Amino acid sequence: MEENQKMCIGLFSGSIDKLTAAGIVMGGAVADDMDIDVYVLLQAARAFRKDVADDYSKLELAENPTYKDQFVKSMEGLNIKTWLQVFRELKAAGNIKFHICGTAGKVWDAHKMEDFVDIADDICGIGAYITDSQNADVHLFI
Amino acid sequence: MTQEELTTLEVTKSVDARGTSCPGPLLAAKKAMGEINSGDVLEVLSADEGTKKDIPKWATKKKHEYLGTVEESGFFKIFVKKG
Numbered sequence: 001m002e003e004n005q006k007m008c009i010g011l012f013s014g015s016i017d018k019l020t021a022a023g024i025v026m027g028g029a030v031a032d033d034m035d036i037d038v039y040v041l042l043q044a045a046r047a048f049r050k051d052v053a054d055d056y057s058k059l060e061l062a063e064n065p066t067y068k069d070q071f072v073k074s075m076e077g078l079n080i081k082t083w084l085q086v087f088r089e090l091k092a093a094g095n096i097k098f099h100i101c102g103t104a105g106k107v108w109d110a111h112k113m114e115d116f117v118d119i120a121d122d123i124c125g126i127g128a129y130i131t132d133s134q135n136a137d138v139h140l141f142i
Numbered sequence: 143m144t145q146e147e148l149t150t151l152e153v154t155k156s157v158d159a160r161g162t163s164c165p166g167p168l169l170a171a172k173k174a175m176g177e178i179n180s181g182d183v184l185e186v187l188s189a190d191e192g193t194k195k196d197i198p199k200w201a202t203k204k205k206h207e208y209l210g211t212v213e214e215s216g217f218f219k220i221f222v223k224k225g
Contacts, residue, residue, distance in 0.1 A: 027165030031172045031200060078163050093169065 004095070007036045008136035010129060014043035015062035016083065017071065022142045023086035030094030034138070038098045039129040040120070045104035053084045053117045088119055097121045099128060143210045148221055151209070154182035160189040160217050167193040168200060175206070175224055182224050183209070189217040197222065 007029045011022055022038075029036055040048050052058045061068050081089070090096055100116055102123045110116060113123065133139045143151070157174045159167035167188040174184050186197060198208040201222045209221035 024165060027169055031165060031168040032203070079161050080163055093173070 004033050004035045005137040006132075006135060007034045007138045007140070008129075008133045009036065009038045010041055010133065010139075010141040011038050011044040012041040013062055013142055014045070014047035014059065016056060016059050016068070017061045017063060018142055019044070019047060019059075019083035020075070020080070020086070023083050023090065025140065025142075026090050026094075026096065027086070029138075030090050030096070033094075036094065036096040037132045037136070038096065039124075039132070040098055040100045040104065041129075042101070042104045042107065045100055045110065045116075046108040047083075048098070048100060048116045048120060049108060049110050050115060050117055054082065056082070084117060084119075091119050099124045101126065101129075143221075145210070145212060148210045148212050148219075151183060151185075151221060153185040153221070154178050156185040156187065158187045159193075160187050162188075162190070164190050164192045164196065166190070168196050171197055171200070171220075171222065175204075175222075178224055180224050184222045184224065186220045186222070187217055188220065193220065194218060 009022065026036055046052055047059060056072060061071060098120050100120050100123045102125060105111060105123060113120060155174050155178050157170045159170040167186055167190055171184065171186045178184060194211055197220045201208040205225040207223040207225060209223055212219045
């Protein structure tokens, strides 16, 4: 059987807009049967905290921050789910693993798996990210 | 296929993805494809403009046969035969 293509994402951003974009890209990759490894880096590790992920009052836009309310309202109008809902649904539909950078977690006082949302698969070091990005067919840094 | 042939085509399964934005219709198509057999025809309803390009490209890559698109008022129907 033919092996699936691999996508590796270095997810640095913890902003609503970039997390949403990452979700859309991953949706395309899941439809294409790609295996996806997401490395949750510095700012994204904060967004993955249980007490932050679903709370848009604690997250901002990376660009045009003054348009946050308009952005969120527009997303709701278009029936686009929150980044966490999208990530969760894609994980159920495809083969996606979310690896939390241990150092990034510590920066945000999140040290254990139970500090993060349920879609997180493990806590790892940067070596795993470098190896997976070298072996991936597509490598993105968001 | 001609527009007339498409409108009279016997469809095995139809998925309504009009309430979703990209990549919703594409993911709906992928899911539905897993539920039909080779040679069956899938119809995807979408109101997302990007889907018109997305699904034909995806279908070809996945060795399905893109049969065509019919424009309706405010949405379109995309037909794909499972490979």
